Amino acid sequence: xxxxxxxxxGSGKKYKKxxxxxxxxxxxxxxxxxxxxxxxxxxxxxxxxxxxxxxxxNTAVLDAVAEQIHAGMSTEDIDKIVYDVTVKHGAVPxxxxxxxxxxxxxxxxxxxxCHGIPDENIILKEGDIINVDVSTNLKGYFSDAxxxxxxxxxxxxxxxxxxxxxECVNLGLAAAKPWGHLGDIADAINTxxxxxxxxxxxxxxxxxxxxxxxxxxxxxxxxxxxxEMLLVPGMMFTIEPMINEGSPDFYVDEENDWTVYxxxxxxxxxxxxxxxxxxxxxxxxxx
Numbered sequence: 149x150x151x152x153x154x155x156x157x158g159s160g161k162k163y164k165k166x167x168x169x170x171x172x173x174x175x176x177x178x179x180x181x182x183x184x185x186x187x188x189x190x191x192x193x194x195x196x197x198x199x200x201x202x203x204x205x206n207t208a209v210l211d212a213v214a215e216q217i218h219a220g221m222s223t224e225d226i227d228k229i230v231y232d233v234t235v236k237h238g239a240v241p242x243x244x245x246x247x248x249x250x251x252x253x254x255x256x257x258x259x260x261x262c263h264g265i266p267d268e269n270i271i272l273k274e275g276d277i278i279n280v281d282v283s284t285n286l287k288g289y290f291s292d293a294x295x296x297x298x299x300x301x302x303x304x305x306x307x308x309x310x311x312x313x314x315e316c317v318n319l320g321l322a323a324a325k326p327w328g329h330l331g332d333i334a335d336a337i338n339t340x341x342x343x344x345x346x347x348x349x350x351x352x353x354x355x356x357x358x359x360x361x362x363x364x365x366x367x368x369x370x371x372x373x374x375x376e377m378l379l380v381p382g383m384m385f386t387i388e389p390m391i392n393e394g395s396p397d398f399y400v401d402e403e404n405d406w407t408v409y410x411x412x413x414x415x416x417x418x419x420x421x422x423x424x425x426x427x428x429x430x431x432x433x434x435x
Contacts, residue, residue, distance in 0.1 A: 157192040157382075170427075173327070174380055182329075183377045185365070190382030191358055195289070196424065199358045199384065202286035203422060203433040205237040206293055209282045210434075219274050219299050223255040227266035230282055242283035242290055242361050249406060254281040254294075258306075261349060261390050261398055261408040261416040274300035277310055279418045283361060290361050292386055293434035294420035305393065306415060312344045313391045313417040320369070320387050321421060324379060324430045330367055331375030337389050338370050347396035349416075352408065354386040357422060381427045388420035 149156060155166035167190075174184045191199065212233045213226060230253040234241045241252035249265075256264035256279040257272075264279075272278065281294035296310045316337045323336035341348050354367030365377045369389040393414035401407040410416050422434040 156187070157190070159193050170381060174378070177327075177378050185377055185380050185383055189356060189364060190380060191384050191424070192382075195358060196382075196384075198287070198289040199291060200433060202239065202284050202289040203291040203293075205234065205239045205286055206282055206284040206291040206422075206434050208237060209233045209284065210280065210293060210295055213280050213282070214295065214297070217272070217278075217280070217297050217299070219272050219276075221272055222268045223257075223264070223266040223270045223272070223278075224268040226255050226280060227251050227253050230280075234284060237286070239284050239286040242285040242292070243281075246361060253283075254279070256281070256407070256416070256418070258415055259410045259413050261392070261410060262352060262418060263406045263408050265404055265406055272299050275302050275306070277302060277306045277415065277417060281418075281420065285361070289359070290357050291434050292357055292361075292420060292422050294388065294418055295435075296417050296419055308344075309346065309391065309393055309415050309417045312341065312346060313389070313419050316340050316389055316391060317387055317419045317421060320389070321423065321430065321432065324387070324423065324425070326379055326381055326425055326427060326429065328379050329374055330365065330377050330379065330385075331371040332373050332379075333367070333387060334369045334371045334376070335373035337387075341389070341391050347392045347394070349390040349392060349396050349398060352390060352398075354388045354420075356383070356385045358384045379425050381425050383425040384423070384433070386420055386422050388418055390416060390418045392416045 151164040276299040283292040320333040320337040356363030394412040397411040
């Protein structure tokens with residue numbers, strides 16, 4: 149673009165007053181051999197506002213689950229809460245029928261790493277830990293977050309893995325800086341997980357989000373500091389490490405072809421934030 153052209157992002161500003169400095173800086177990093185995002189991964193001001201509206205619905209849905217979750221309810225009951233609250237806000241549950249997924253939310257209990265399918269026959273009981281992963285499509289704009297819930301009194305082991313997972317996510321968030329790298333987030337998370345005797349699932353990670361349910365980049369949590377894609381203002385992605393009590397290996401349920409289990413039947417926990425890279429820091433959009 150020419151300096152005095154209106155910026156491609158739709159801000160109404162001239163390119164020289166908007167994205168020119170950012171893209172020139174990206175070019176310098178690219179010339180050093182670093183991985184830089186394509187322009188399409190940088191959300192425009194209009195897109196950001198629309199995605200934030202989706203994120204507000206996503207948070208409202210998780211808050212509704214938090215108010216009602218209890219021992220004795222089924223995971224199908226959770227699915228109904230998610231569907232009803234999402235639709236009430238004029239949105240659609242993003243997982244519903246996504247690549248054949250049959251429900252509105254993922255409910256993963258104890259040794260289930262992710263993609264647990266709600267079922268009227270799966271009843272929450274005292275001592276369970278469960279990840280409820282909610283994703284929202286509001287008029288074509290996507291948001292995503294998950295929370296861990298402890299059902300009643302849980303074991304010391306369950307309490308600890310949930311606490312350490314939350315610490316890992318917050319350390320990853322603190323390590324995320326504009327013009328840093330995705331590997332900085334991974335290193336902070338992996339270091340803390342290993343220091344506490346846990347492992348991180350390597351082949352399933354976070355993802356870009358906003359205009360589609362899953363976008364580039366893939367967000368690993370086991371890569372070195374200073375590696376992976378450059379964090380450029382306008383990028384949007386999830387921080388959602390899956391932390392295992394034992395081996396990082398897993399297997400997928402052969403019957404439903406979705407639910408992912410720990411290979412050794414150990415506990416697993418996951419907490420997911422959705423974040424936006426800004427020029428002055430990182431903004432958490434959902435948690």
